Amino acid sequence: MVKQITVFLENSTGRLASMCRTLALADVSMQAMTVADTTDYGVARIIADNPDAAIAALTDDGYRAKLVDVCAVEVPDKSGGLLPLLTAFDAAGVNVEYAYCFASGRELAVDILRVDDNEAAAKIIEQAGFKALRSSDLVTC
């Protein structure tokens, strides 16, 4: 499991930049960011080197931000790399709420998966032969 930072954002000009400024001033480095947007608001999901500092800085600046446990899995950076894991999740009835990935630059990609049952997911990841990452793994990758 790794800690993901989720930020509720108004869908207005400059709001994302302003959030990034807050993180920069707190000396937080982002490894991945994805923004789910609707007409009215956005939800930013961030993997960063210092999630606790990020939450503190964002909350201080009036953002609604929280930490969410997500699965981080190292997968081969090739076609079909993630497929066996998702197939195993399906078979076990573990539901994926959302997922995104980023390349680590070492022929491996990191997939972030938000699932409805973290415990079951952790077992399946291991059984399927994947490497589950912790926050400390991400900082060095």
Added chain:
Amino acid sequence: MSAPHHTETIFQPALEQIERGELEALQLERLKTTVADCYTKIPFYTKLMDEAGVVPDDIRGLDDLVKLPFTTKQDMRAAYPFNMFALDPHDPAAGVQRIHASSGTTGVATVVGHTQADLDYWGDTFARGIAEAGGGPGSILQIAYGYGLFTGGLGAHEGGIRMGCTILPMSSGNTKRQVQMMHDMKVDILACTPSYALLIADTAIEMGYDPASEFAISGCVLGAEPCSDNMRKEIERKLGALVVDIYGLSEVMGPGVSCECQYQDGLHVAEDQFIIEIIDPQTLQPVPDGTYGEVVFTTLVKECCPLIRYRTRDISRIIPGDCECGRTLRRMDRIQGRTDDMLILRGVNVFPSQIEQVAKQFSELSGYYQLIIERPEESDVVTLEVEPVPAFEFDEIRRIEDLQRRIAAELKSNLQIKVNVKLVEPKTITRSEGKAVRVIDRREEGKNVRK
């Protein structure tokens, strides 16, 4: 409810449990007298009724009430001081015993006179409230409403007299002394405003008492200002007493026009003394039971200052159905706001307080709401902005959308119009005092833009 249920007695069972047909006969008889008195004794009404083309003989049934013109607060102000009196206060034979007046903070005071019979009828209505709070003859009644031109103190006092209570006429203020007397004299019933009841409770606690267990108080008759459910629960918990909400306004009488019973589900209107109507403040037509609108009262027994179809500007509704307490007098809901706050959205009357009532049901929301009304085309677009509480799980979009959908569905079912719901970031809604729902009406701006 934190307070135990009382075995309340009904003060005037013959009137409070009157059969509906009997009540209507009584109302009609009294209405005829009132209308005749108004027409013959108050030049204001002679003129008003002449202009409306209606004479007292036109009132043959209760249905004829709608033929009569309305009386407004402006009418009462214009009549300052005695032009709405049916009796001459300087005439010793007329028997005008006392004068009450509104504070007049927003204009000229409205003045109302009372004969002994008026005061006795008034006392009866307040005494019903004392009984509803669990009090009775011999109860020690602490009155911490202000005494004076304000109707609270002396209205409660009349109630205490009619009930046969032992009255402790404290008036408001000197809160430590209020607490001391409440404790030492084993006061049973407290009558004051909700905010003052809370201050008394908090002061008692500061003084080292636990009033809920150490004081004899078992009931409170609170009125003259709105009391939220949370505030009521807090008072009940701190004092260990049942709180009943009493309603009234000085123009019509004072506290006692309606009062809750122990079931706290609406206020029983003293229909033997007043006819209540709920009207649409725009069309002035009566609305069906259960629908919110402006409360209108016609007095039935007042000698000095009878009123015909007085528009209170208060928003409420008739609660349909029977009350568990066995009283047959119909119930009005607690006051939802003022007609001045009413919005017309797509032709439907909406009160911000109704929106607040719906939003309050969602534990995911903080207590701040903002309603934005726009008219981009021909039709109003209404958006309610809400701030989720910190604990709300917004990480999954489906939760946000689900919450928005549930709120919108509840609003639609309560208001009969579509309201878009938008979750916003914390503290984006400006905090304003008093009202929980801020209304931003941009419809006029839209028109200007098109021009």
